[in-house]
Amino acid sequence: MWSEIQAELEQVGKLTGLFDEFTIGHSSDDVSVEVRIKKYGKGLKGPWRNIVDVGYGVSQALPVIFELLFDEEAPLFMFQQPEIHLHPSAQAALASFLCKHASWQKQIIVETHSDHLVDRVRIDVRDGNTILIPEEVSILYFERDGLEVIIHSLGIDAEGNIINIDENGNDIAVPESYRRFFLEETTRSLGL
Numbered sequence: 195m196w197s198e199i200q201a202e203l204e205q206v207g208k209l210t211g212l213f214d215e216f217t218i219g220h221s222s223d224d225v226s227v228e229v230r231i232k233k234y235g236k237g238l239k240g241p242w243r244n245i246v247d248v249g250y251g252v253s254q255a256l257p258v259i260f261e262l263l264f265d266e267e268a269p270l271f272m273f274q275q276p277e278i279h280l281h282p283s284a285q286a287a288l289a290s291f292l293c294k295h296a297s298w299q300k301q302i303i304v305e306t307h308s309d310h311l312v313d314r315v316r317i318d319v320r321d322g323n324t325i326l327i328p329e330e331v332s333i334l335y336f337e338r339d340g341l342e343v344i345i346h347s348l349g350i351d352a353e354g355n356i357i358n359i360d361e362n363g364n365d366i367a368v369p370e371s372y373r374r375f376f377l378e379e380t381t382r383s384l385g386l
Contacts, residue, residue, distance in 0.1 A: 199264065206259050207231065210280070210287040212252050217242070229256070251279035255288060262295045262302075270301050277308045289314035293324035309376065320354030328352055337371050348372070 200216055207213035213231035221228045221244075230242040231252065245253050258276040261268075276292075277285040289311040296302045306312065312333065318324045319331055333348040333356070346369050351357050358368045 202263050203259065206291055209291060210255065210284045212255065212284055249279065251284065254279050259291065269299060270303070272303045274305045275307065276304060277306060277311050282310045285310040286314040290318055290323065293318045293326055296326055316350050316354040316356070319350060320352065335369065335372055337369050
């Protein structure tokens, strides 16, 4: 069973760019157990490293990955910022992993602040890299309005665009505040 677990974790590690090899073994004091990973670079294999020495993102992502891979009974998973401490490409790869494991039998709810995660979900659904279809993806966007918060129920269309559907099923405009910060920052960086 360990070989299967190790192979699955290493596949996800490679997909996310977090590690290439994964093992669990005794620490140097031979009393405790440690999780070790190995990363490859430019055709070379790096040394084994304890996950506490490689960055916080790996230790944060491993429980998410493990639960989705090996908890076959749970019909619902809820994750709060699973992308935290991961670099942008790993955040996007984690989104692909989440899409791969989401279904009607295994629903996944993610609270995130990551555009990289949301964008990868949109693209994977658009490109057919997941069994998910646009109608199965829901994005709740929380918009601050003074001291109040308005919750918008957004979705995606077949082209991967963010859409806004009202309670009657009509397509309405996406809130102007959605992604405003990123658009303003891009405009500013271009000097426009």
